[in-house]
Amino acid sequence: MNWEMISAVGQMLGAIGVIISIVYLAAQIRNQNKESQRAAMNVLTTHWSDLNRSLVDNPDFAALWLRALHSFNELDGTSKLRFGAHLGRYLRFADRLYLGVLDGTLDKRLWRGYERTLADTVAYPGFQTWWATRKHWHTDEFCALIDRHIQTAKPKIYDGYNLP
Known part of the structure; x- marks a missing residue:
């Protein structure tokens, strides 16, 4: 073998090494991206649970939630504010989730699980009363989604609950 041949073989082995390194790096980046997505979904799930915790941790608020969903207009001002503030946080978070899907x-x-929860909630007349004057706070895409659910959903998830 002459020096040119040895040099060509060395360059070829170097190129193969670079290709292997690039493939390895791409695999590592893909794994890191998947892990980042899993971590983000875990954070989102935790935030969703935290939003719903207020219904569990506060019996007065749970009763308010049920009353408000059935008739927002019959609430006193403070109750409207509490319900509206919670619903605003709940929907702002759902809006962000929906944009993440899009x-x-x-x-x-x-x-899909979050969406079914939303569909059950938006079916109630109290939600619809609240939504009619506040939907402009949300993205057009999310408004269209909620409005579609309002058209098709039937209020049934809380049918077995005894209203206070």
Whole structure:
């Protein structure tokens, strides 16, 4: 073998090494991206649970929630404010989740469970009264989603609950 041949073999082995390194790096980046998405979904799930915790931790608020969903207009001003503030946080979070689905950063399988929860909530007349004057606070895409659910959903999730 002459020096040119040895040099060519060395360059070829170097190129193969670079290709292997690039493939390895791509695999590591993909794994890191998947892990980041899993971590983000865990954070989102925790935030959703924290939002719902106020219904569990506060019996007075749970009773208010049920009354408000059935008839927002019959609440006193303070109760309207409490219900509206909670619902505003709840929907702002759901709006962000929905945008994550639309841009592909949130797994659609996870979203479907959240969406069914939303559909059950928006079916009630108290929600619809509240929503009519506040929907402009949300993205157009989310408003369209909620409005579709309002058209099709039937209020049934809380039918077996005894209203206070």
